[in-house]
Amino acid sequence: MIYHFSLHSVALVAGILLVLTGLPGLLQPDLLQKWAKKLPRSRVAGIVLLTVDLAWSFWLLFTMEMGEFSTFRKPLLIALPIGYFLTIRFVDEFLAVRALGILCLFAAEPLLDAAFLRYETARLVVTTLAYILIVVGLLWVTMPYLLRDQINWSSRSHARWRAVHAAIVLYGAIVLALALTQY
Numbered sequence: 001m002i003y004h005f006s007l008h009s010v011a012l013v014a015g016i017l018l019v020l021t022g023l024p025g026l027l028q029p030d031l032l033q034k035w036a037k038k039l040p041r042s043r044v045a046g047i048v049l050l051t052v053d054l055a056w057s058f059w060l061l062f063t064m065e066m067g068e069f070s071t072f073r074k075p076l077l078i079a080l081p082i083g084y085f086l087t088i089r090f091v092d093e094f095l096a097v098r099a100l101g102i103l104c105l106f107a108a109e110p111l112l113d114a115a116f117l118r119y120e121t122a123r124l125v126v127t128t129l130a131y132i133l134i135v136v137g138l139l140w141v142t143m144p145y146l147l148r149d150q151i152n153w154s155s156r157s158h159a160r161w162r163a164v165h166a167a168i169v170l171y172g173a174i175v176l177a178l179a180l181t182q183y
Contacts (some may be wrong), residue, residue: 008179
């Protein structure tokens with residue numbers, strides 16, 4: 001285990017983040033649609049998200065038990081910042097989407113780790129969220145134009161945009177309710 005979080009705390013954080021992510025799109029659809037359409041090609045958002053990814057991966061590499069691969073720790077700690085700067089320099093196309101995909105992949109692991117060896121059926125709500133993050137993260141890293149297409153699809157009408165964000169808020173509320181009552 002890399003993370004030592006309880007299912008209760010992970011579900012609380014995930015539920016709050018889902019609700020906070022979905023509410024602005026539900027309450028202020030016009031404002032968020034403009035911002036969302038600019039996000040995939042935003043260099044600033046890409047650098048910020050990639051910096052978060054670098055910090056998380058650096059922390060993981062620095063603190064995790066690597067066993068027989070511990071001799072690779074120092075070269076990897078050196079290679080991470082080099083890769084970060086090379087990525088910022090040479091990956092202009094959809095950097096924000098790729099970095100967001102990496103962040104989704106990082107975020108899925110604590111969810112799965114907290115639900116591991118838990119036997120209540122309610123854990124599957126958190127596990128499902130983790131696998132959704134994994135699939136979406138892999139798709140956005142390998143095919144970043146999909147996020148642009150997903151944003152364009154969901155923003156074709158206010159009803160569709162609100163429905164997508166209402167589903168996110170509802171799922172977040174379910175995760176929060178389970179965190180407070182079941183885990």
